[in-house]
Amino acid sequence: MSGELSPIDKAKFVAAKRSVDYVEDGMRVGLGTGSTAAWMVRCLGELVRDDGLKIRGVPSSTRTAELARDVGIEVISIDEAKWLDLTIDGADEFDGNLNLIKGGGGALLQEKIVATASDQMIVIADIGKEVEHLGAFPLPVEVIPFGWQTTRALIEELLVSMDVLGRDASLRMNGRHPYVTDEGNYILDLHLGRIGDPHQMAMVLNQMPGVVENGLFMDICDIVIIGHGNGKVETRDINEGTVEEDRLDFVESDNLFSDLQD
Missing domain, CATH: 3.40.50.1360 (Rossmann fold)
Known part of the structure; x- marks a missing residue:
């Protein structure tokens, strides 16, 4: 082998x-x-x-x-x-x-x-x-398809007050179409660079309407x-x-x- x-x-x-x-x-x-x-x-x-x-x-x-x-x-x-x-x-x-x-x-x-x-x-x-600090890998956030662009805008606004290096959120694609999870949802990938307080990040993301779950396993x-x-x-x-x-x-x-x- x-x-x-x-x-x-x-x-x-x-x-x-x-x-x-x-x-x-x-x-x-x-x-x-x-x-x-x-x-x-x-x-x-x-x-x-x-x-x-x-x-x-x-x-x-x-x-x-x-x-x-x-x-x-x-x-x-x-x-x-x-x-x-x-x-x-x-x-x-x-x-x-x-x-x-x-x-x-x-x-x-x-x-x-x-x-x-x-x-x-x-x-x-x-x-x-x-890694020393989480965040170099884009943080996946599973969101419902309804109003996903609004959810993305709200997340990017939220990130202004968070201890991160980047604030872009991109919709994950599968070719020309949005990637769809097993549960029928979309994924937003957050390009943060570094997450200063991952516990806080996990908590506030899951409080946002439209967010199903985030990829921080704390x-x-x-x-x-x-x-x-x-x-x-x-x-x-x-x-x-x-x-x-x-x-x-x-x-x-x-x-x-x-x-x-x-």
């Missing part, structure tokens, strides 16, 4: 591979969305196929649900599960307090519902996702697993205050990752 993967994909893979060590037989597991989460779903599928692992997965998007079924994971809804033992997901950014920006893949609403309905949330990411993540291109894996547990390092080897084999596209 090592000859087939770029350094960034190696980093994603080793983080995903380490994360499934937390999954135990009989668990209800939240399955995240995005390129790194896709590696994790494939790793779980391999355990289901080869080791007989029995879990029920609650996907955070339709595309994750399709992938999970393809690799043999039993898929149930969040309402069927009621509560989850664990959620594993990626992130677009994370800071030293394990606060996150998520939503680059357009699934932030369902991702936040799944994560907050879990006993524990593990984030898997490559080392490039770590005080939700318990563990972040960081992958490096050389196979090194760093695990930070914010509750235990521990940092552990390990290294995973790559093995050339015909496995479930052969057709995975980033």
Whole structure:
């Protein structure tokens, strides 16, 4: 496998591979969305196929649900599960307090519902996702289509009084048409540069009519697993205050990752 993967994909893979060590037989597991989460779903599928692992997965998007079924994971809804033992997901950014920006893949609403309905949330990411201050990655905000331009104008007006470097809000597009989430909503990407007070930002955005949810995941993540291109894996547990390092080897084999596209 090592000859087939770029350094960034190696980093994603080793983080995903380490994360499934937390999954135990009989668990209800939240399955995240995005390129790194896709590696994790494939790793779980391999355990289901080869080791007989029995879990029920609650996907955070339709595309994750399709992938999970393809690799043999039993898929149930969040309402069927009621509560989850664990959620594993990626992130677009994370800071030293394990606060996150998520939503680059357009699934932030369902991702936040799944994560907050879990006993524990593990984030898997490559080392490039770590930042000193959140905000370099555009902050996704899910809004209802009705009056979205008014909502955008109100958000940009709000940002004048916030501790940010930029104030532009752009509608996410899918070709010539607005990107539509699984819940039928639009996404505004806020180009902020730096968010001085992310807790305040998350709170005031969700108080605005027209806003469904924002991509700031505050005080939700318990563990972040960081992958490096050389196979090194760093695990930070914010509750235990521990940092552990390990290294995973790559093995050339015909496995479930052969057709995975980033």
